[in-house]
Amino acid sequence: MQILVTGGAGYIGSVLIPELLKKYDVRVLDNLTYGYHGILPHLGNPSFEFIKGDIRKRDDIISSLKNVDMVVHLAAIVGYPACKTRPDLAYDVNYKGTKKLVEVCSVPIIFASTCSVYGKVKGICCENTPVRPLTEYGVTKAKAEKMIRKHMDYIIYRFSTAFGLSSRLRLDLLVNDFLYKAMKNRELIVFEKDYWRTFIHVKDIARSLIFAIEHFDKMNQETYNVGSEELCLRKEDVALKIKEYVDYDLKFAEFDSDPDQRNYKVSFQKIKSVGFRIKYDLDYGIQEMFKGFEFIEAKENYYNDMVFI
Ligand SMILES: NC(=O)c1ccc[n+]([C@@H]2O[C@H](COP(=O)([O-])OP(=O)(O)OC[C@H]3O[C@@H](n4cnc5c(N)ncnc54)[C@H](O)[C@@H]3O)[C@@H](O)[C@H]2O)c1
Structure with a gap:
């Protein structure tokens, strides 16, 4: 099984890739905005392939998708300060990039969204709580979620804030x-x-993504808060x-x-109900x-x- 990880050279991708490589062939599409240290250890691994490319470019997406069975879509401008500094870029990457991916992709997508889509909420956020993002980051990710829901097979993960x-x-x-x-x-x-x-440890984010790959059919077409x-x-x-x-x-x-x-x-009952627990x-x-x-x-x-x- 071949997995494409967009944004796989990032903070989460760099922890996820070595775990994925224990079981799968992995291709990363990333434009290396923050550098390449996360992917260097894997370049000699025959199960690993890196494509330096851009999620905003249709041709890069198409070549990355060749022979792929599933996509983990991490590529984004992440966090409110970066999105506030470059709102146009955030819109292009987070929303339009996701739209382009959905348009050309015919395999299941696991999408990394964020609890930032909820904003400031009284009470406890469940997956059906109306989203009211406060920041450009949350707005672009909420719009991207809507686009992902047009795809045939998807899982949306709303991650807690990572640490580690x-x-x-x-x-x-x-x-x-x-x-x-x-x-x-x-x-x-x-x-x-x-x-x-x-909050959630970045290793548990990686574990949750592998959990989604392994339980895709049971979790398909649903949104999950990920954390504890x-x-x-x-x-x-x-x-x-x-x-x-x-x-x-x-x-x-x-x-x-x-x-x-x-x-x-935030409530994490839904992801617990399908069997995922943090470690x-x-x-x-x-x-x-x-x-x-x-x-x-x-x-x-x-x-x-x-x-x-
Ligand atoms: N880290 C967290 O706390 C957290 C929480 C919730 C959701 N998420 C989501 O998880 C995903 C990964 O987050 P992260 O913490 O690893 O962030 P990160 O900024 O470390 O990684 C993002 C990666 O995307 C790549 N990228 C950016 N623009 C690109 C483009 N145009 N084309 C190709 N690649 C591009 C970057 O080079 C980088 O490697 C994001 O979608 C983010 O919204 C993260």
Whole structure:
């Protein structure tokens, strides 16, 4: 079985690809916006193929789809800061790129969406909760979801915010960002400390995608929140958990606000009902990153918006 992973050189793709290669032939289509470190270890593997190309280009998509049995569609401009910096690009990649893929693809697609489509919600977000995205990122992903639903065979995954290490690191993700600042600056200012967010280790995202490949027929034509109730946490909870590992000065600010106004609790009953459970908790991710951040120094391409500024 051959799987095409669009955006496979990214943060999630770099953790997913080695796991996929244990069982499948894998092709990655990526324009390497943030570099190539995630794919380098696999170039010698005969089961791996890399196509440097663009999800906005019909010809690149068509050549990537040759002999493919299933697509995991990750390619996107990810996160509200990057999408705010380049709204036209975000629209072209996240929405129009997905539209082009749907137009030419005849095999099942597993689409990486986000809980950001919910916005600021009172109560608990289930998959049928009306989406009210607050950011360009959420808007483009919600529009892309609609396009994916026109495809014959699809699974839409609305991921929680990822954390953890990847060979294509992201430091713009909340847990990663808090820990990095706590360790490097010995200080962290948290806005809207009571806002609820939902998290998932990047390895569990990879596991959930393989789960979808393996249970496709049972899960087909449905949308799933991906994460766990145990990792629905307030920002304050994350900051205090980090304090168990790092001695730093934690300040809660009332005078300003985070431009990311997401505040929601999410139900994961639906994905649990088909049999998926997370394996990695916040302690696992913090301990792993704690070891890495002792020597990792921030680079421009660890922050999705900075490469566009
Ligand atoms: N990481 C998270 O917390 C999270 C949460 C929810 C949803 N998601 C979704 O998961 C997917 C992957 O996210 P990620 O964290 O790995 O992000 P990422 O930014 O690390 O990876 C995105 C990848 O897409 C590629 N890409 C961008 N524009 C492209 C184009 N025009 N053509 C081809 N490739 C292109 C980039 O080069 C990059 O390798 C995205 O669709 C994102 O919306 C991620």
